[in-house]
Amino acid sequence: MSGVNRRGFLAGAAAGVATIGSTRLRGESKKAGANERVRVGVIGAGGRALSLNRSFAENANAEIVIIADLDPRRLPRAVEEVYRRQGTKPKTTGDFRHLIDDNSLDAIVVGTPDHWHAIPSIMAMIAGKDVYVEKPDSHNIVEGMRMVAALRKYKRVCQMGSQHRSTKRMQTALEYIKTGALGRSLVAKAWESSRQGAIGFPKDSAVPAGVNYDMWCGSAPKRPFNVNRFHGRWRWFYDYGTGDLGNDGVHRLDMAVAGLQAAIEAQKEDPLGLPTGISASGGKWYFNDCQEFADTLQVNYEYSGRHPRILTYEMRVWCPYQYLGESEGSAVFGEKGYIVLGNRRWRAYDRSGQVAAGEGDSHEKPHVQNFIDCIKSRKKPYCDLETVGHPASVLCHAGNISARLGRKLVLDTKTETFVGDKEANAMRGRPEWRKPWVLPEV
DSSP: OOSSOOTTTTTTGGGGEEOOOOOOOTTOOSSOOGGGSEEEEEEOOSTHHHHHHHHHHHOTTEEEEEEEOSOGGGHHHHHHHHHHHHSSOOEEESOTHHHHTOTTOSEEEEOSOGGGSHHHHHHHHHTTOEEEEOSSSOSSHHHHHHHHHHHHHHTOOEEESOGGGGSHHHHHHHHHHTTTTTOSEEEEEEEEOOOOOOOOOOOOOOOOTTOOHHHHHTTSOOOOOOGGGSTTTGGGSTTTOOHHHHHTHHHHHHHHHHHHHHHHHHTTOOOOOOOSEEEEEEESOSOOSSOOSOSEEEEEEEEOSSSOEEEEEEEETTOSSOBTTBSEEEEEEESSEEEEEOSSEEEEEETTEEEEEEEOOOOSHHHHHHHHHHHHHOOOOTTBIIIIIHHHHHHHHHHHHHHHHTSOEEEETTTTEETTOHHHHHTTSOSOOOTTOOOOOO
């Protein structure tokens, strides 16, 4: 492994791991026996990671053994939330590498910012651990491809956190589509139209006490600390995030792809695969603040082959109203009817009006359960990184690259490179991964 080298790192490592105790709550009878539980380490203690800590702790077949976060202010709450749910307190550490080197762990949960998805996921798979990683799979295409290579080589289970894939809401919608009720379907759409706010222009400031800011920057360039480039708002900057296309758009695009693929299966036509043409237009037109990604965007994804299709993504994150009855959602349009997929329901229509519907939330608990089930069965999870998670992430990365360059891109779907476009291909990864946080070789 290159880049993140752990040789000698664990010398004296006990000083870096806080043992917070193992007092067990009374009445913890719903948990499976200790030998049957999947032993989990979680990287992250706030934001999405806090929700994942709760969901894994509540699962009868899992036990969170240790939590890592480089901001010590976030750890006490995460420990308490886990303790209340699973009855034992996990250990804590400020360095995720302790989790990689812990041979007692079965799985690693990566709930970090986008720029910290790939390195710990790859390290975990090399170390023989299965991985649950938040969406999108990575900060860029090269990182995602390296993650898929690690999954293949080390035969690991890797679930990306597009949790809608495991919900009854989505499963029943796909079952309906597979009946052929939509007929031949050539167009799908995904959108974000929920109002967000500006983030202003705060000045650089001192690093919060105790935060390992150099590690937080990771492979990204080292810049002065700014509250807007830290917790919660990092996603709006090229160094760390993928904008709202990678934040929420990855869900909507994957829902649209899943629906369109189900319609294709019903017609017994060729699988969808990746698009060959990506064309984005838009920009930062609404918010007057320091975020870098577009707030207004339309991306067209063209699928070539014997059965061409088109997928469109629309971002209007300044709208206070819904589109097709959903503030964020997806739709698939066929010759007989269409279906609208939202976060809590789906509705199907034909020329006479609504003909079918389903309900259900988007919580990740079923997604966590699916991951744990697949750790035991060694089957592919619902949002398998190789076949579902990475392709959905490529849509986001390619859309962002097209938007930043202001031109149409042609994608070689086998190599995931852009045909005849040196500038676009340079944006498939980083100019360099800042040492020592270099992308591991596989």
